[in-house]
Amino acid sequence: MPLVLATLALTGLAHAAAGPSRGIPFSSTRASPRMAATSATAFDAAKFDEVVMKTYARNPIAMDRGEGCVLWDVDGNRYLDFAAGIATACLGHAHPALVEAVSKQMSQVTHVSNLYYIPPQGDLAAELVKRTPWASKAFFCNSGAEANEGAIKLARKHARVKHGIERPLIISALNSFHGRTLATIAATGQPKYQEPFLPMPDGFVHTPYNDIDALRKTLEAAEEGVGKRLAAILLEPLQGEGGITPGDRAFFQAARDLCDERGALLMFDEVQVGVGRTGTFWAHEQLGVQPDVLSCAKALGGGVPIGAMLCSDEANVFIPGEHATTYGGNFLATAAGNAVLAEIDRANILDNVKARGAQLRAGLERVASDTADAVTQVRGWGLILGVVLSESLPATAAEVCGAAAARGLLLVPAGPKVVRFVPPLIVSEKEVDEAVATFEECVKAFAAKSA
Secondary structure (H helix, E strand, O other): OOHHHHHHHOOOOOOOOOOOOOOOOOOOOOOOOOOOOOOOOOOOHHHHHHHOOOOOOOOOOOEEEEEEOEEEEOOOOEEEEOOHHHHOOOOOEOOHHHHHHHHHHHOOOOOOOOOOOOHHHHHHHHHHHHOOOOOOEEEEEOOHHHHHHHHHHHHHHHHHHHHOOOOOEEEEEEOOOOOOOHHHHHHOEOHHHHHHHOOOOOOEEEEOOOOHHHHHHHHHHHHOOOOOOEEEEEEOOEEOOOOOEEOOHHHHHHHHHHHHHHOOEEEEEOOOOOOOOOOOOOHHHHOOOOOOEEEEOHHHHOOOOOEEEEEOOOOOOOOOOOOOOOOOOOHHHHHHHHHHHHHHHHOOHHHHHHHHHHHHHHHHHHHHHHOOOOEEEEEEEOOEEEEEEOOOOOOOHHHHHHHHHHOOEEOEEOOOOEEEEOOOOOOOHHHHHHHHHHHHHHHHHHHHHHO
């Protein structure tokens, strides 16, 4: 039996393929939605695992193609995608504007390195700076981890050259997530990511999120007996991997004030929440507090790998040779980034995020109300929402996501008991209703087991 159908057969929930509906019409004429078709060559997971390192606990689904907010696997099964490649495919799948921009660029020139000027890189930097009043410069890389790595290096150099700090300190939050490089997992406030790779680089301490008193005490303890050390405070405006926990305005203002008092940099990690995900272009707009440095990636390329670090004039301390990347900001990646930003504007996608986000929240809150013993809270902004499962529900977030996938809905865990909803930003009203109904069915099925 094919890989996916064998899995779904365990629950009796194999589903037929169907075409997607649209929240925001594509900008070019589309052919009829592609229907399910069995792959000519059966996918062999065992052969895949023979040659690919097992660094992921993969779902038993082999994807084949997508359109809009729908994916099909190699066996023709349809999935409504509310994972979006972990908040990355902001325009959905096979979006004509992105396909056209990338295809055209591939036919001209793909990569030359940063030894030369790359015009679309300058165009994308100008667009990002225009949307970010406090920023004046952009650095391009390939991922969110690299963007955060660059921010960490920038903060350390700034502390040294501006303030003579020899042992610079960066404070980040408990339950944060900043990437998988050695420095970014040191900044990440979750020991489970650090333990296999100890010892961690020094120069990082963690403080409880949204706790002003704890932040001040953390800084005092780190500097006691050694003097001024603070190089930066690194925070997510909304913690994604940490459970879809929104930041508190007063906490972020306190962090801003501490940085201003000490000449340190306030740095925001918007890798998951930036580029429209929350209903504003940047998530920190929800808080009314401006940073000195910002990292972004994921949605910026709509699925094409790209990362960026933005900074203010004050923070702009790199000189040639101190930080670089071979691929960062190349023709292909920045063509994708420019296409994403143009489509966000053309289709008024931020308005759709606000409308569909409100609809999704209302639907999930109704589910929470109807299943009070199973769901305790819905939290988040725009189209990044987390559903907190009751401790009494006999299921983890991963198990609920697995049951949803068996019913044709893709979701992502955000911790042991939080289910994350991060659909493409073009999602339609009909698709939101479908997702809520499917999720409700899953929750009620698990709740019935404990009744």
